[in-house]
Amino acid sequence: MGKEERREELLKELHEGVVEFEEDQVKEAAQKVLDEGFNAYDAVMNGLAAGMEEVGELYDQQEYFVPELLMCADALYAGLDILQPHITLEDLGDKPKGQVVIGTVQGDVHDIGKNIIKMMFEVAGFTVHDLGRDVPLEKFVEEQLRTDSEIVALSAMMTTTMMGMEKVIKMIKEKNPDVAIMLGGAPVTSDTADLFGADGYAESAGNAVQEAIKMISRLREMQNK
Amino acid sequence: MATMTPKERVKRFFKREPVDEMPCFSGMGTVTVQAIDKMGIRFAQVHGSAEYLAGSAITGAEMFGFDGVVVPYDMCTVPEALGRGVSLYEDAEGILYPTVPSKWATLDEVDMPGDLNVIFEKARMPVVDEALKILVSHDGGRLAVGGWVLGPFTMAGQLIELDVLLKGLKKDKDRVEGFLARMTDLVIAVAKHYEDLGVDYVNIREMGSGTDLLSPRMWKTLIKPNLEKVFSALNAPKINHICGSTDLIIEMMNDCGADAVSVDQKNNVAESRQKLGNDALILGNFDPYGTLVQMAPSEVDGVIQKCIDDGVDAVWPGCDIWPDVKEENMKAYVQAVRKYGKEPTPAVGRV
Numbered sequence: 001m002g003k004e005e006r007r008e009e010l011l012k013e014l015h016e017g018v019v020e021f022e023e024d025q026v027k028e029a030a031q032k033v034l035d036e037g038f039n040a041y042d043a044v045m046n047g048l049a050a051g052m053e054e055v056g057e058l059y060d061q062q063e064y065f066v067p068e069l070l071m072c073a074d075a076l077y078a079g080l081d082i083l084q085p086h087i088t089l090e091d092l093g094d095k096p097k098g099q100v101v102i103g104t105v106q107g108d109v110h111d112i113g114k115n116i117i118k119m120m121f122e123v124a125g126f127t128v129h130d131l132g133r134d135v136p137l138e139k140f141v142e143e144q145l146r147t148d149s150e151i152v153a154l155s156a157m158m159t160t161t162m163m164g165m166e167k168v169i170k171m172i173k174e175k176n177p178d179v180a181i182m183l184g185g186a187p188v189t190s191d192t193a194d195l196f197g198a199d200g201y202a203e204s205a206g207n208a209v210q211e212a213i214k215m216i217s218r219l220r221e222m223q224n225k
Numbered sequence: 226m227a228t229m230t231p232k233e234r235v236k237r238f239f240k241r242e243p244v245d246e247m248p249c250f251s252g253m254g255t256v257t258v259q260a261i262d263k264m265g266i267r268f269a270q271v272h273g274s275a276e277y278l279a280g281s282a283i284t285g286a287e288m289f290g291f292d293g294v295v296v297p298y299d300m301c302t303v304p305e306a307l308g309r310g311v312s313l314y315e316d317a318e319g320i321l322y323p324t325v326p327s328k329w330a331t332l333d334e335v336d337m338p339g340d341l342n343v344i345f346e347k348a349r350m351p352v353v354d355e356a357l358k359i360l361v362s363h364d365g366g367r368l369a370v371g372g373w374v375l376g377p378f379t380m381a382g383q384l385i386e387l388d389v390l391l392k393g394l395k396k397d398k399d400r401v402e403g404f405l406a407r408m409t410d411l412v413i414a415v416a417k418h419y420e421d422l423g424v425d426y427v428n429i430r431e432m433g434s435g436t437d438l439l440s441p442r443m444w445k446t447l448i449k450p451n452l453e454k455v456f457s458a459l460n461a462p463k464i465n466h467i468c469g470s471t472d473l474i475i476e477m478m479n480d481c482g483a484d485a486v487s488v489d490q491k492n493n494v495a496e497s498r499q500k501l502g503n504d505a506l507i508l509g510n511f512d513p514y515g516t517l518v519q520m521a522p523s524e525v526d527g528v529i530q531k532c533i534d535d536g537v538d539a540v541w542p543g544c545d546i547w548p549d550v551k552e553e554n555m556k557a558y559v560q561a562v563r564k565y566g567k568e569p570t571p572a573v574g575r576v
Contacts, residue, residue, distance in 0.1 A: 066438045067391040107314060107321035112388055134312065134324060
């Protein structure tokens with residue numbers, strides 16, 4: 001078997017392992033990637049993340065629902081844990097991807113969507129500062145200042161907590177206008193954040209998950225250009 | 226002119242007997258800042274006092290002309306009585322609903338009392354009982370009083386971590402099913418307790434079970450049997466409420482033994498009416514946040530008219546009313562229900 005052929009085979013094992021939520025298969029394939037000297041970043045993006053992209057399609061087609069998505073995410077993480085330590089700066093274009101502060105706002109204890117979005121950042125090589133859930137608004141501001149993160153990602157699953165997101169945006173913008181702010185699953189640039197305001201919230205855990213997976217797809221497109 | 230008392234109207238409505246006009250009520254919270262401000266209290270204070278709960282419900286009903294009142298407003302009373310605590314956010318500015326701070330992290334940690342009746346003595350359960358008693362006897366029993374309990378699956382999600390529950394449906398099916406069976410007993414115990422206190426209807430809110438989260442197949446095997454058990458154990462008019470995507474499961478929802486189904490704005494009610502026929506009581510389905518907080522008051526009338534044109538028997542908000550409503554929108558909502566609710570609806574005639 002040629003090297004390229006073998007690479008394709010391992011990518012397929014990772015991809016299928018994520019789609020079929022077979023954690024053990026993913027772990028084995030990830031270990032083989034390393035043992036056989038293949039590129040870890042390639043395996044993450046074109047194996048694991050590509051698998052998650054298909055999971056998103058299955059969700060759109062109403063073949064998969066949230067329980068399946070969560071298990072696919074577990075399988076992806078199982079592979080990421082093995083591969084991530086072997087990703088080099090060179091893989092990431094010679095500079096670290098940046099830092100993200102993430103959390104669900106106060107009043108909201110639902111973190112399924114947030115955890116999937118967090119996974120997306122980790123796949124892409126970001127350093128993630130996860131504040132958890134039910135996070136007081138000031139904490140986002142403090143953590144952004146402390147870490148000098150470029151992105152603050154706020155998640156709120158419920159209509160009733162999205163008001164809090166609007167306040168956080170204002171507080172962060174006052175202190176640091178250049179920070180990019182993401183709400184729920186929708187990405188917002190520093191220029192449009194005010195305009196976007198509280199509209200970019202996810203209506204349900206399902207929607208947030210869907211948005212997050214779409215972002216993985218967009219990221220893969222960018223990487224492959 | 227109205228000839229029935231609100232309570233008579235709602236009671237007849239659930240029996241599908243002709244009413245003088247469409248009752249304007251809900252099976253979810255309808256507390257508003259206008260009522261809370263009038264009482265001189267803050268939202269965070271309401272949840273722990275029977276007088277505040279009942280008072281804010283009555284004040285709101287009288288201010289806007291509702292036929293019914295519903296308490297409590299938060300979804301943590303039962304989890305709190307089971308020792309999971311409550312976050313009331315007393316220091317937060319603005320309105321935040323209470324949440325459950327310490328869910329059981331795994332199924333192994335679940336610790337339920339053998340005799341479920343002990344929970345009625347714990348935490349805020351006696352406060353809710355007292356509030357319901359005040360409402361039932363208020364003004365000679367004029368207003369319809371609604372009780373509500375989360376459905377077994379949604380209750381489970383308030384007590385253990387949702388991802389443990391969701392993944393467990395696939396990976397740990399037997400134990401999760403066992404846990405859901407215990408949740409079903411819990412829901413029945415609480416709902417029967419509220420029946421005994423004299424509520425006029427009981428809304429079972431299986432909110433987290435729509436097809437945004439679960440497949441129709443999973444709904445059929447894991448949600449439906451438990452809801453059937455709940456509804457067969459209750460006597461009072463009972464409602465099966467699910468928010469989010471319900472188009473794929475509406476027929477199964479209607480088949481669980483409840484007197485009515487309640488859905489939110491994601492449901493295509495015109496189609497649901499076709500599927501269920503004219504005998505089914507359908508409640509819904511406007512977006513309370515969009516309609517009462519965000520819209521211009523002049524737009525509200527059209528939203529309510531559409532619900533009725535699509536075929537609901539009573540206009541219900543799809544969820545709790547977000548307390549920070551515009552007063553004009555609330556008035557427009559109630560007025561529109563009165564205006565378009567004079568004609569018979571598919572399941573309920575007019576006197």
